[in-house]
Structure formats: structure tokens, C-alpha cells
Amino acid sequence: MTKSLIAVAQVTSRPTPSETLPHILPLLAQVSARNASILFLPEAADYISPTPKAAASVHAHPLDKGKNPFLDSLRAGAKEHKLWINVGLHERSTDPSRCWNTSVVLDTEGKIRGVYRKVHLFDVDLQDRGGPKILESSTTVPGEVIVDPVQTPAGLVGLQICYDLRFPTPPTLLYPRPHILTYPSAFALSTGPVHWSLLLRARAVEQQCYVVASAQVGEHFSGRASWGQTLVASPWGEILGELPSTSPTNRVPEAELLFVEIDTSAVDKVRQEMPLEASRRRAESTYEEARKRRLGKVEEERSGVDTLEEREGEQVGSI
Numbered sequence: 001m002t003k004s005l006i007a008v009a010q011v012t013s014r015p016t017p018s019e020t021l022p023h024i025l026p027l028l029a030q031v032s033a034r035n036a037s038i039l040f041l042p043e044a045a046d047y048i049s050p051t052p053k054a055a056a057s058v059h060a061h062p063l064d065k066g067k068n069p070f071l072d073s074l075r076a077g078a079k080e081h082k083l084w085i086n087v088g089l090h091e092r093s094t095d096p097s098r099c100w101n102t103s104v105v106l107d108t109e110g111k112i113r114g115v116y117r118k119v120h121l122f123d124v125d126l127q128d129r130g131g132p133k134i135l136e137s138s139t140t141v142p143g144e145v146i147v148d149p150v151q152t153p154a155g156l157v158g159l160q161i162c163y164d165l166r167f168p169t170p171p172t173l174l175y176p177r178p179h180i181l182t183y184p185s186a187f188a189l190s191t192g193p194v195h196w197s198l199l200l201r202a203r204a205v206e207q208q209c210y211v212v213a214s215a216q217v218g219e220h221f222s223g224r225a226s227w228g229q230t231l232v233a234s235p236w237g238e239i240l241g242e243l244p245s246t247s248p249t250n251r252v253p254e255a256e257l258l259f260v261e262i263d264t265s266a267v268d269k270v271r272q273e274m275p276l277e278a279s280r281r282r283a284e285s286t287y288e289e290a291r292k293r294r295l296g297k298v299e300e301e302r303s304g305v306d307t308l309e310e311r312e313g314e315q316v317g318s319i
């Protein structure tokens with residue numbers, strides 16, 4: 001069987017896990033009623049807090065069984081409804097005021113099959129574009145590892161999170177090559193309209209795989225909203241399904257589902273028709289040479305501030 005139905009959720013998470021969970025749990029029965037094999041939930045599905053530093057010490061827990069009420073409920077739900085679940089959530093780190101931004105894969109026994117911690121953190125100042133100034137690194141510890149894709153009933157799933165979407169290199173390093181790249185997200189209103197679907201489709205076209213992006217949507221609390229537009233792209237880059245984005249004129253539900261059929265043989269077919277990976281390997285030595293040259297130049301620029309002035313002095317003197 002190469003075909004399977006997947007369910008992709010769009011959610012408005014609240015400031016605490018106990019406020020959010022009642023919106024998420026009913027989705028599990030809906031997924032199971034449609035016989036979908038796996039449910040994808042967004043980044044920070046457990047909560048989005050106005051005071052993330054304080055919330056980290058209260059609501060972020062280790063992933064271990066019995067230590068994380070939000071994840072424990074999903075583990076029980078996965079088992080009850082015989083589903084796999086991919087979920088983004090806050091994970092307690094060794095620093096009490098900063099958590100990991102983590103993506104977890106659960107199997108039908110509620111057992112953890114994959115854990116990825118967001119590597120690229122959203123440290124930006126978009127105020128001139130009507131957007132936020134956010135320093136995710138002040139509340140989040142960056143992950144250090146690109147993890148291997150996880151085998152699920154829908155195919156091999158490569159784990160990335162939200163802002164990672166802007167970095168094309170990590171997916172090129174995944175092995176075995178995934179059938180699905182997943183980007184659980186909470187995209188900003190200021191970046192979503194132009195960048196979100198463009199980047200998701202670009203990753204699908206480059207990696208020749210499905211891209212599944214479950215998104216946060218709507219207003220989490222006064223002053224913080226997410227873009228939405230939960231989306232699935234095909235290995236050819238087509239949009240196979242999407243849910244509404246946040247807009248002043250359209251009220252989005254607190255939680256809803258998108259169902260899409262995935263066919264792993266469609267991934268194999270595109271990769272046969274256009275064998276990008278084979279070409280990439282042939283180019284590897286060329287990349288390496290360019291990379292070294294670039295690194296050399298960057299280092300020269302960084303250490304060369306004083307010497308540059310000296311050189312300018314020399315030039316002036318010699319003219």
C-alpha cells in the first residue's frame with residue numbers, strides 16, 4: 001500500500017495547555033472516523049503564552065510518560081483512536097526559563113518514535129513592516145541535531161519546525177530521503193501572506209516530496225495572532241489542500257482538519273523523472289570548493305578591519 005489518508009489540523013492554541021486541550025482532543029475522534037492514519041498538529045500546540053519566559057517554568061515539561069499532562073493526553077488519544085500523531089510543543093530544557101521548541105512523533109501505542117528540537121530560532125525585527133520584534137532565543141534553547149526521518153504509516157517523515165522553513169539545507173541532509181517533510185508552524189501575520197505558501201512549495205519542489213504544514217491560526221490572546229493557511233503540497237509543488245488564513249473579515253474555527261491522500265509512489269515517480277539527488281552528488285566537490293573559498297573570504301573580512309584601514313593608509317601614502 002503506497003496510499004494513505006492524512007489529517008492536518010489548524011488550531012488556535014491558548015495561553016495554557018488546559019485551555020487548549022479541549023479544542024484539540026475532539027479532533028482525534030474525527031481523524032479516526034475518516035480512517036486517516038496520522039494527525040499532524042502545529043508548532044506550540046500545547047500553548048501560546050503572552051509571557052513565554054514565565055510559562056516555560058510552569059507549562060513546559062519533559063517528554064517522559066507521566067511528566068507531561070498535555071503529551072500524556074495525546075499519547076492516550078493516539079492509543080484509543082489507533083492514530084499516529086505529529087505534534088509541536090514546548091519541552092522543558094536544562095535552563096528553567098528557556099524551553100526547547102520540539103516536534104514529537106507518537107505511534108498508535110502512544111510511544112515516542114521521533115523527537116526534533118527546532119534548530120533555527122525566530123530572532124527578527126519586523127516593526128517597519130507592521131510585524132513583531134521577537135527574540136525567540138530569549139525563551140527557547142536551539143536544537144543542535146537534524147534527526148533522521150521517522151517511518152510512519154503514511155511514509156518516511158522528515159521533521160522541521162516553522163522558521164526552519166527558511167533554511168533549505170537541512171532537508172538536503174536527511175537520510176533516508178523523506179516522503180513527507182513536516183513544518184508544524186505558527187507563522188506571523190506580517191510574513192505569511194507573501195512567504196508561507198511560496199516557501200512550502202519551494203521545499204516540496206526542491207526535495208521532491210510532500211510538504212505537510214499544520215498551522216496555528218487566529219488570535220491566541222489580545223495582541224498575538226498567527227497566519228494559518230494550513231497546507232499540503234505535492235512532490236510536484238501543487239497545493240493539494242489548504243485551510244483559511246487569518247483575516248479581519250473571516251472568523252476561523254478554534255480547530256479544524258484538512259484531509260489529504262498521500263501516495264509515496266508519487267514521490268518515487270517524480271524522483272525518477274527528474275533525478276535531482278544524483279545531480280546533487282556529482283556537484284558536491286564543486287560545492288565544497290566554493291564553501292571553502294567563501295569561508296576564507298568571510299574570515300578575511302571579519303579579521304581584516306584593522307588591516308583594511310592600514311591598507312587604505314598605505315594607498316593614500318603611495319598616491
Ligand SMILES: O=C(O)CNC(=O)[C@H](CS)NC(=O)CCC(=O)C(=O)O
Nearest residue numbers: 044048122136162163186187188191
Ligand atoms: O513558542 C511559541 O510561542 C510559538 N512559536 C512561534 O510562534 C515561533 C517562534 S516565535 N514562530 C515562528 O517561528 C514564526 C516564523 C515566521 O513567522 C516566519 O519565518 O516568517
